[in-house]
Amino acid sequence: xxxxxxxxxxxxxxxxxxxxxxxxxxxxxxxxxxxxxxxxxxxxxxxxxxxxxxxxxxxxxxxxxxxxxxxxxxxxxxxxxxxxxxxxxxxxxxxxxxxxxxxxxxxxxxxxxxxxxxxxxxxxxxxxxxxxxxxxxxxxxxxxxxxxxxxxxxxxxxxxxxxxxxxxxxxxxxxxxxxxxxxxxxxxxxxxxxxxxxxxxxxxxxxxxxxxxxxxxxxxxxxxxxxxxxxxxxxxxxxxxxxxxxxxxxxxxxxxxxxxxxxxxxxxxxxxxxxxxxxxxxxxxxxxxxxxxxxxxxxxxxxxxxxxxxxxxxxxxxxxxxxxxxxxxxxxxxxxxxxxxxxxxxxxxxxxxxxxxxxxxxxxxxxxxxxxxxxxxxxxxxxxxxxxxxxxxxxxxxxxxxxxxxxxxxxxxxxxxxxxxxxxxxxxxxxxxxxxxxxxxxxxxxxxxxxxxxxxxxxxxxxxxxxxxxxxxxxxxxxxxxxxxxxxxxxxxxxxxxxxxxxxxxxxxx
Ligand SMILES: [Zn+2]
Ligand SMILES: [Zn+2]
Numbered sequence: 001x002x003x004x005x006x007x008x009x010x011x012x013x014x015x016x017x018x019x020x021x022x023x024x025x026x027x028x029x030x031x032x033x034x035x036x037x038x039x040x041x042x043x044x045x046x047x048x049x050x051x052x053x054x055x056x057x058x059x060x061x062x063x064x065x066x067x068x069x070x071x072x073x074x075x076x077x078x079x080x081x082x083x084x085x086x087x088x089x090x091x092x093x094x095x096x097x098x099x100x101x102x103x104x105x106x107x108x109x110x111x112x113x114x115x116x117x118x119x120x121x122x123x124x125x126x127x128x129x130x131x132x133x134x135x136x137x138x139x140x141x142x143x144x145x146x147x148x149x150x151x152x153x154x155x156x157x158x159x160x161x162x163x164x165x166x167x168x169x170x171x172x173x174x175x176x177x178x179x180x181x182x183x184x185x186x187x188x189x190x191x192x193x194x195x196x197x198x199x200x201x202x203x204x205x206x207x208x209x210x211x212x213x214x215x216x217x218x219x220x221x222x223x224x225x226x227x228x229x230x231x232x233x234x235x236x237x238x239x240x241x242x243x244x245x246x247x248x249x250x251x252x253x254x255x256x257x258x259x260x261x262x263x264x265x266x267x268x269x270x271x272x273x274x275x276x277x278x279x280x281x282x283x284x285x286x287x288x289x290x291x292x293x294x295x296x297x298x299x300x301x302x303x304x305x306x307x308x309x310x311x312x313x314x315x316x317x318x319x320x321x322x323x324x325x326x327x328x329x330x331x332x333x334x335x336x337x338x339x340x341x342x343x344x345x346x347x348x349x350x351x352x353x354x355x356x357x358x359x360x361x362x363x364x365x366x367x368x369x370x371x372x373x374x375x376x377x378x379x380x381x382x383x384x385x386x387x388x389x390x391x392x393x394x395x396x397x398x399x400x401x402x403x404x405x406x407x408x409x410x411x412x413x414x415x416x417x418x419x420x421x422x423x424x425x426x427x428x429x430x431x432x433x434x435x436x437x438x439x440x441x442x443x444x445x446x447x448x449x450x451x452x453x454x455x456x457x458x459x460x461x462x463x464x465x466x467x468x469x470x471x472x473x474x475x476x477x478x479x480x481x482x483x484x485x486x487x488x489x490x491x492x493x494x495x496x497x498x499x500x501x502x503x504x505x506x507x508x509x510x
Contacts, residue, residue: 002298002343003301004040004043004298004346005047005342016054018055018056019055020048021058024104026063026103027068029282035297036297039114040227041227042057042346046346058119060123062123064123065085066085081099083173085168087099132216140187141182146249168205169191176191186201215246215250219252222252233259261305262306283412287405287412288405289321289401290349291347291348299340319363328356358395360382367488367494375403379391384451385451422482423483427480429481431480435510437467438464438474440508441466443508447504453495454492456496475487479491
């Protein structure tokens with residue numbers, strides 16, 4: 001059984017309503033690993049829905065968290081913003097109302113492309129609207145118990161006079177943990193800046209620390225399941241303290257944990273060629289077709305480590321996806337591949353299609369994209385070279401999306417070895433007599449060959465055989481003649497995408 005169904009069944013045993021929660025502090029560019037969290041949460045949500053459960057899915061944007069430091073991508077002027085809540089810091093590029101919005105908006109749009117549409121909740125608004133008032137009041141009254149639990153779980157001594165609250169200073173805008181006293185609804189504090197006054201816990205004038213706030217959200221929303229990075233799951237980590245707080249302070253059953261492993265980059269292609277930044281979640285979606293990206297996460301158990309290779313690896317992932325897609329519609333999967341079919345199903349941003357979609361090998365798209373600049377041009381070449389009479393509207397959309405991914409990938413991450421341009425004039429390359437004779441015979445054969453990839457491929461081989469040549473040497477000669485390189489895309493298909501008379505003329509010029 002697929003892991004999402006296993007988790008859903010465990011949750012169903014708990015009974016009642018189900019709430020899957022996930023979230024992030026949008027303090028910078030969101031790493032591709034964070035996509036795993038959303039994809040995992042959505043999979044459990046979908047599996048519950050498929051079983052007819054009463055389920056909901058929320059995404060908490062931790063917009064009230066302070067900026068921890070001035071990250072390298074921030075201008076020097078942001079030095080003074082460090083320590084302030086990110087919902088009140090300006091957008092670093094001036095394109096959004098706040099810092100938090102600047103980083104979360106593209107991420108939420110990206111997961112929307114994956115068909116992931118949780119209810120979005122902004123943590124600073126929960127505080128402002130007084131949603132946390134009762135809970136904050138509770139932890140302030142129980143502060144010594146809270147301190148004991150935290151000390152016990154983390155094995156660290158808590159600071160003298162610990163309060164599970166930081167007040168937001170109206171004078172300097174920073175959070176202050178120098179709390180003096182509490183008398184509902186006011187927390188009296190003395191800020192480092194010299195300000196002394198009261199924070200009203202009903203009005204979003206302060207917040208709980210992370211370890212206390214996380215389970216407070218579980219309590220507030222009655223969360224029943226939450227995926228989180230494995231670092232939180234470590235012994236003495238924040239899930240452990242959350243469980244203790246649930247049981248001993250909040251009086252609730254803690255959510256079912258789904259710890260997941262990180263996604264790591266593989267190969268050299270982890271830097272964006274022009275920006276030099278590491279691949280963000282948004283980049284990953286620009287270069288990987290959305291259902292393919294979701295599938296590449298869903299196929300593995302959350303506790304399994306995933307390598308993400310934004311270089312050539314992308315091509316293999318798409319091929320694998322297409323293979324599973326064929327199994328899904330045409331059968332042929334063996335027993336251990338059954339879970340892949342379910343992963344394919346959950347990975348669809350909308351309903352699963354009712355028959356096998358048109359499949360254009362992704363590597364073909366990579367070469368056609370370099371031959372034709374326009375979408376219509378690509379469609380025309382594909383129709384001709386693959387003998388596709390008609391392309392349905394749905395298939396056209398898939399094709400358009402894939403082509404966009406291919407173009408982004410070619411611009412930003414593709415290794416040099418796959419890039420080529422077809423020289424309109426014969427490149428200035430030396431051809432031996434033997435190679436020239438080969439080209440001339442191939443030209444004769446191709447003149448009568450049906451213009452498809454397979455037929456051309458056969459002609460290239462047969463000509464080599466009749467002349468007693470190594471096919472590899474012939475391939476190299478042809479690559480030099482057409483793209484001035486020693487290697488390139490699959491030759492038969494590649495030549496079929498070019499105009500036949502152009503190919504014959506170039507062979508004449510050999
Ligand atoms: Zn912005
Ligand atoms: Zn202050």
